[in-house]
Amino acid sequence: MKTTPEDLLRLRNEGLLSEEEYYDALDKLDEEANGKVRSPRSYEPSGSVKRVPMDPERIRKRIIFSVALLGIFSVLAGIGLIIAANWKFFLGLPAIVKVSFGLGLLVISLITAFFFHQNKKKLWEEAFLFISFLLIGGNIALIQQSYHLSISLQKGSLIWWLLSLPLLFFTRYKLLPLCSIALLGFAVWDIIWEMNYMLLAGMMFLIMMLTHFFTGSKAKFIRQLAFILGMFCLYVGDIGLSNGRGVLGIITTTFFLIMMLSSPKTEDGAVRYYNYLFLLVAWRVFLLFCRAYYDLMNIGVALVVFGLILLAGAGFYTYYYKQIQDAIRGFIKHE
Amino acid sequence: MNKIKIFILLLPFLCLCSWAMYYANFVKHAPEVRLPITGYDPRNLLSGHYIEFRIDWAKANCNQLDWNGSCPRKDFDDVTRYYVPESQAHELERIINNRQFDTQVVFAYSKRLVVAKELLIDGQPWYKR
Numbered sequence: 001m002k003t004t005p006e007d008l009l010r011l012r013n014e015g016l017l018s019e020e021e022y023y024d025a026l027d028k029l030d031e032e033a034n035g036k037v038r039s040p041r042s043y044e045p046s047g048s049v050k051r052v053p054m055d056p057e058r059i060r061k062r063i064i065f066s067v068a069l070l071g072i073f074s075v076l077a078g079i080g081l082i083i084a085a086n087w088k089f090f091l092g093l094p095a096i097v098k099v100s101f102g103l104g105l106l107v108i109s110l111i112t113a114f115f116f117h118q119n120k121k122k123l124w125e126e127a128f129l130f131i132s133f134l135l136i137g138g139n140i141a142l143i144q145q146s147y148h149l150s151i152s153l154q155k156g157s158l159i160w161w162l163l164s165l166p167l168l169f170f171t172r173y174k175l176l177p178l179c180s181i182a183l184l185g186f187a188v189w190d191i192i193w194e195m196n197y198m199l200l201a202g203m204m205f206l207i208m209m210l211t212h213f214f215t216g217s218k219a220k221f222i223r224q225l226a227f228i229l230g231m232f233c234l235y236v237g238d239i240g241l242s243n244g245r246g247v248l249g250i251i252t253t254t255f256f257l258i259m260m261l262s263s264p265k266t267e268d269g270a271v272r273y274y275n276y277l278f279l280l281v282a283w284r285v286f287l288l289f290c291r292a293y294y295d296l297m298n299i300g301v302a303l304v305v306f307g308l309i310l311l312a313g314a315g316f317y318t319y320y321y322k323q324i325q326d327a328i329r330g331f332i333k334h335e
Numbered sequence: 336m337n338k339i340k341i342f343i344l345l346l347p348f349l350c351l352c353s354w355a356m357y358y359a360n361f362v363k364h365a366p367e368v369r370l371p372i373t374g375y376d377p378r379n380l381l382s383g384h385y386i387e388f389r390i391d392w393a394k395a396n397c398n399q400l401d402w403n404g405s406c407p408r409k410d411f412d413d414v415t416r417y418y419v420p421e422s423q424a425h426e427l428e429r430i431i432n433n434r435q436f437d438t439q440v441v442f443a444y445s446k447r448l449v450v451a452k453e454l455l456i457d458g459q460p461w462y463k464r
Contacts, residue, residue: 136351167344
C-alpha cells in the first residue's frame with residue numbers, strides 16, 4: 001500500500017517519526033509525485049497539525065552543528081589573525097602566492113557547500129555558503145592589498161555584493177539575503193543621493209528581487225523588501241532629475257507598476273507579474289543608458305545597438321516562449 | 336543540471352581568479368616607471384594598513400617610457416595607496432614626512448592602467464632597510 005501524507009502526519013503525531021524524518025519522508029513523497037522537491041515547511045496535509053515537542057535527537061544535532069560552526073569560524077578567524085600577525089613573513093612571497101592562498105580557501109568552501117547541497121544537508125550547505133560569502137569579501141581585500149589597489153570601501157562592497165549574488169541561488173534561509181541587502185545598502189549609501197546612482201540602486205534592488213525569485217522558497221519577505229526599496233529608489237531618482245528628464249521614467253514605471261499590481265492573484269497572474277518586472281528592468285536599463293550618453297551621436301549608436309539586442313531578445317523569447325513561461329511557472333509552484 | 340549548478344557556485348571564484356590573474360600578468364609584464372612621492376596629508380597619512388601618498392610631480396622624471404617630457408598626471412589620479420604591515424606603519428609615516436630620504440614608488444604602467452608595485456626608500460625596497 002502506498003504511504004500518503006496523512007499516514008506520515010499520523011505517525012508524527014504519535015511520536016513514531018521525528019519532525020526531521022517526517023519532513024524528509026514528505027520530501028520523498030513529493031519527489032515521487034512531481035519529480036521535484038518542494039519547500040518542506042510549506043507542505044502540510046489538510047487538517048490541523050498538532051505541534052510536537054522537539055525530539056532529543058534533533059536537539060543533539062543542532063548542538064553539534066552549532067559547535068562545529070563555531071569551530072569553523074574560530075579556525076578561519078585564527079588563520080586570519082596568524083596571517084595578520086606574520087604579515088612581514090608573507091611580504092617575501094609573490095602577490096600571486098598570497099592571493100592563491102585566499103582563493104584556495106574560497107574554492108574549498110564553495111565545493112564543500114556544493115557537496116552538502118548534493119547530499120541535501122541544508123544547514124551545512126548554508127553554513128558553507130555563508131563562509132564562502134565572507135571569504136569572497138576577504139579575497140577582495142587580499143587582492144586589493146596584494147596589488148595596492150585604491151578601491152574605496154563602498155566600491156569594494158559593491159564588488160563583494162555582485163560576486164556573492166550567485167550564492168543566493170542556493171540559499172534557503174534569510175541570513176545570506178539579509179547580509180546581501182545590508183551590503184548593497186552600505187555600498188550605495190554615500191552615492192545614493194546622486195540621482196543617476198539612485199536609479200542605478202533602484203535597478204539593482206529589482207535585479208536582486210529577480211535573483212531572489214529564483215532562489216527558492218523562503219525569501220519572499222526579502223523579495224518584497226527589495227521590490228519596495230527598488231521602486232522607492234526609482235521614483236526618488238526620477239523626481240530628482242532636473243529639467244524634467246525623469247518624466248518619461250515616472251510615467252513608464254507607473255505603467256509597469258499598475259500592470260504588475262493589477263495581475264490577479266493566480267498562477268497566471270503571477271507569471272504576468274514577473275514578465276512585467278523583467279520588462280521594467282530592461283526598460284530602465286535602456287533609459288539609464290540613454291541618460292549616461294547625452295550626446296546625440298552616442299544615443300543614435302546606443303539605439304541601434306539596443307534595437308539589435310531587443311530584436312535578438314524578441315527572437316529568443318518567441319522561440320523559447322513556452323519554456324520561459326514554464327520555467328517561471330515552475331518557480332511559482334515551487335513557492 | 337549539476338554542471339550548471341557548480342558553474343554558478345564557482346562563478347565568484349572564477350571572477351576573483353581572473354581579476355587576480357589579470358593584475359599578476361599586468362604587474363609582471365607592464366613597463367615600470369619610478370615617481371617620487373610625498374605624504375598626502377600629514378595628519379591623515381595612515382589609515383589602517385596603507386599609506387596614502389601623493390606623487391611629487393615637481394620632482395618627477397617625465398622622460399620615462401614615451402612620455403617625452405609630459406607626465407600623464409591624470410592616469411595616476413586614482414593611485415594613492417600603498418599597503419604596509421601595521422607594525423611598520425608609523426616608522427614609514429615618519430620617514431615619508433621627514434623628507435630626509437628619497438621616497439619613490441615603482442609603478443607598472445601601460446595603456447593608462449597603473450598599479451603600484453614597490454615603495455623605495457633611498458632606492459631600496461622599504462622592507463630591506
